[in-house]
Amino acid sequence: MLAFTLKRLLLLLPVFFVVSLVVFLIIHLVPGDPIDNLLRPGASPAQRLQIAAKYGLDRGLAEQYFVWMGRLLTGDLGTSIVQGRPVSALIAQNLPYSLQLGAAALLFSALVGIVAGVVAASFQGTRLDDGITGVILLGSTVPSFFLGLLLILVFAVWLGWVPISGARGWSSLILPVLATGLGGIALVARVTRIAMVETARQDFVMLLHAKGLSPLVIQLRHVLRHAMVPVVTILSLRIGWILGGTVTVEYVFARPGLGSLLIRALNQRDYPLVQGCLLMLAMAVILGTLMGDVVQAAMDPRQREARS
């Protein structure tokens, strides 16, 4: 298992280099630059050059990449052009908010999704199954920013139960978690349902039925246990996705976090900060995938043997 994990980690190195290059090029090839955002009417063209020189923006693109990469390897993500503070400090300040939202949303979609999947599988082919499948499908197709506004209208404006925006305690986390997590429920429920149905058809389940165990015990203790392998994999894969998904939700709810930081940095074309945030999000997706692999291998030894 250790060898399997180490091998996977080693494979990350080339991926990291490719990701860093893409992240760097994406923002530098987008038109616009940070200097225009730093200057106001009244500033002189000489000041433009002064700022460009200060942040190395007067150098060639390749040179800028190697300078950035060199620093990156020593753990230095650079300094935000607009804020003048280390990118790593800004990320460290904002990341906990996104992790909090991401983890809560993941937990929410896992719990509701698994329960919905189990119920749908248990009542397979009935109206209840169709109803659950229909509702979750509908929920998964609504974009999270629209869902966010809808949730604000219903729960904050009409009912007045929770705050509309900001990050002031637990209550202000409820709507962002709903907006982020609802989309994931459909996915988790669908995977759970399919895995449950397939597991239920296997020989050992037949045997358990033949032994006269109660269907509820079989479903919850044996079928669910086996059906969890793909579900946990899907949840691991969603870790990175969900962090990326918080971007629009944080914007709508004016919540601090990596997403808010990234949107502001993008608008201001704050290259080092955009690169830092994108790299973090990309690494979260990659590490989520790795975690999915490792967890899957840990839960199902056949996978480990087949893939090592």
Place this chain on the structure above:
Amino acid sequence: MNRRQFLASTSAITLAAGLGLGAGQSARAAESEAVLVLSSSEVGAPNQDPIRASLLNTAAYLIYDRLVEQDVDQSYHPHLAESWETSADGMSWTFKLRQGVRFHDGEPFNAATVTWWIAKYRGSVNDYLTDAIDHAEAVDEHTVRFVMKRAEPNLIYNLASSFMGIPSPKSYDAAGDSYGVNEAIGTGPYKLESLVVGQETVLVANEDYAWGSDLSENKGAPYIKRLSLREIPDASTAFLELKTGGVGMLLGVPDEFLPQMQADKNIGFRSLPGFGVTYLMFNSKSEPFSDMALRQATALAIDQSAILKSVFSGVGLEAHQFLISSLAESKVEPKFEIRYDIAKANELLDKAGWARGSDGIRAKDGKALKIKLSTQSETEFRRTGEIVQAQLKALGMDVEIVTFDSSTIRDHLKKGEHQLAVRHYDWNNADILDWFYSSKNIPYPNSTMWDDPKSQELHDIAMHQSKTGDERVANFLHYHERLLSQFAFVPVHEPLQNVAFNNTLLEVPEKVRGPQLTQPTFVDMKTVA
């Protein structure tokens, strides 16, 4: 790791993260507290350092005092300077400073503070504000003289800027590069409690304050003891927060929400005169707008009243010249004003040989009159572009709209790829003409690529040879009229600055003082008892 362990660790992460973040939230004092939302143009201000910042938010007006304050009619009033006089040749300015003023850290404010402060701007991003000053010298404890490199009547405007708030020398030098983030020490009516960039600036009243400016009724400590200035980027969320009383005031109201807000009896408004103008920018270097007849015809085909009505719901003013209407330099002779006259516009194009085809589109020498209109994705830009497209179609011009985000359009303009663009600026000084039309600023910010020797001569006189304020106004008027006579742009709209507040939470003075809602009004505001 088995299933149980995995789920347990996920829950632990959630709980730990939540507790860690929740612990920092303190109970807010309910008494005399106001929560405001900053306007979108102030979102993301990285610090409260007036000398080195290139973006500040409203908090800078409250933490710091300035030597002079500007009023809504653009007149200047004493604050930390009780009075000032300029020598006849404009080469020296002498300020009598207010006595008994202290910084939040207890340090005294005096002439030595001012000489230290002016010197600090050298080499900074805000150097331009003081570059006409050779040096500042202390005449006595409370008198300071600026010895000028050149006469600069606009210095008084710069001194009233939020970028010329005066910080405590002791704290400023001690904090070094980190000044303005965790600590910002001024003499103003509010002290900085905390700043989370992109989220919130929290201020608390300076109870020792006793030197309110001439523009405030209240000369002492502010009535509202705690102010949270929040940044909510999404306009719909901000609007809903105001409506439900989550926040007390929006410092920037998107025009699209005005009708809904006006229908709500709990929402009050204060409207200030415009701070900027929306206009059409030509690329005068390339065809067809290198031809003045084309520029003039286009300008005369734009009906400002229709745009005011359909895009801005009638809120604001029609613009017929380039500057905001509260500036003296905007009072050009009426004959120079650009006004809708479609008959004349058609006549100009007929005369220039642009004949209408069967589809209504004009053509000359086999080339159809097709142009690209560059605009931004924000609602008011896009909709203005659409109306302009329709109005120019009536002139026989086939307009295709190309939409960009606000950073990308600048790159597009810099490259000179545009023909006609919808633009907007916010600036309450006539020197905006220098920014956009000085030949030294080609290709950006002068993306009109305006390079006319006569204009430049008038520009140089206005910018560098004006000795007194009156002379400066007269010189800028000539420069402005020259640009209008050449149809270097098409003025379209002057929006009002709308401030909306929840009147169940806040009492706002009927008359707002200052060019924007800033310190003079904030210290007079009260919470509803």
